[in-house]
Amino acid sequence: MGTHQFFSRFLAIATTTMIALPAQAYEVSAVTGGGSIEGVVVFRGDVPTKKIIPTKDVEVCGMPRDEPLIRVGANQAVESAVVYLVEVTSGKEWPTAGKTPELDNVKCRFEPEVQVIAAGPLDVVNTDPVLHNTHGYYGKRTAFNLxxxxxxxxxPVELPREGTVRIDCDAHGWMEGWIYVVDNPYYAVTGTDGKYSITDVPPGDYKLVAVQPFTGSMEVPVSVAGGKATTLDIELTKQ
Known part of the structure; x- marks a missing residue:
C-alpha cells in the first residue's frame, strides 16, 4: 500500500470513528461557589391568534374560540417560555424524581402544554371521555403514536434523546403541545410573570437558549460569576 493510500484509509477510519462517538454525557459533580441566572422573558410585538373550531366532541372540547399563539401578560411578560443552558457537561443534581412526567389530554388540550424533561420515561394520559390519538415527533420522525x-x-413511552418533541392529536387537529428533552438540569419554564431562575451554575461562560413555539428560539451568551446572580432579561422576536 502506498503512503497516499495509507493516509486516505487512516483519515476515513478516523473520520468514521469521530462521527460514531456519542456526545459527552452529563455528570453530576459538586458545585462550589455556584452562581445563578435570572430575568424576565418578554414579547413586545402584536399577539396573533388562531381560530379553534371543534367539529366533534364539542361537549368536551368546547365551543369555537380564538386562542393566542403566545401568552403575554402584564408588562409583555411571556408565559411558558423555556430557558436553558446548552453544552453543560457537569454540575448540580437533577431535580428530585417524584412521579414520572406526564402528558395529559384534558378538555381537548395538552396539559402541560409546554414542559421540560430529561431523556427517559413519559406517561401519556387521557382524562377525557373521548378518543384521543396522541402523536409525538422528533422533527418529522415519530417518537410515539398512541x-x-x-x-x-x-x-408509558420513552423519549430516548435530547431534542424538541412536538405533540399533536390526530383526532383533534388543533391540539398542540411541546416537550423539550434536555441533557442537563440547567433549565426553567416561565410562569405568568415571565420570570425564570437557573441556580447552582458553575462559574464560567455559557450559551443560554430561550424558546417559545411561536417565536422560535434565540441564543444568548452569558457569563456567571461565583456566588453572584447574573440578571439577563430576554426579548423574544418572531424569527
Missing amino acids: ALPNKGQRI
Whole structure:
C-alpha cells in the first residue's frame, strides 16, 4: 500500500470513528461557589391568534374560540417560555424524581402544554371521555403514536434523546403541545410573570437558549460569576 493510500484509509477510519462517538454525557459533580441566572422573558410585538373550531366532541372540547399563539401578560411578560443552558457537561443534581412526567389530554388540550424533561420515561394520559390519538415527533420522525380511547387510560413511552418533541392529536387537529428533552438540569419554564431562575451554575461562560413555539428560539451568551446572580432579561422576536 502506498503512503497516499495509507493516509486516505487512516483519515476515513478516523473520520468514521469521530462521527460514531456519542456526545459527552452529563455528570453530576459538586458545585462550589455556584452562581445563578435570572430575568424576565418578554414579547413586545402584536399577539396573533388562531381560530379553534371543534367539529366533534364539542361537549368536551368546547365551543369555537380564538386562542393566542403566545401568552403575554402584564408588562409583555411571556408565559411558558423555556430557558436553558446548552453544552453543560457537569454540575448540580437533577431535580428530585417524584412521579414520572406526564402528558395529559384534558378538555381537548395538552396539559402541560409546554414542559421540560430529561431523556427517559413519559406517561401519556387521557382524562377525557373521548378518543384521543396522541402523536409525538422528533422533527418529522415519530417518537410515539398512541390511540387512547378510554377515560383514565395511561400509556408509558420513552423519549430516548435530547431534542424538541412536538405533540399533536390526530383526532383533534388543533391540539398542540411541546416537550423539550434536555441533557442537563440547567433549565426553567416561565410562569405568568415571565420570570425564570437557573441556580447552582458553575462559574464560567455559557450559551443560554430561550424558546417559545411561536417565536422560535434565540441564543444568548452569558457569563456567571461565583456566588453572584447574573440578571439577563430576554426579548423574544418572531424569527
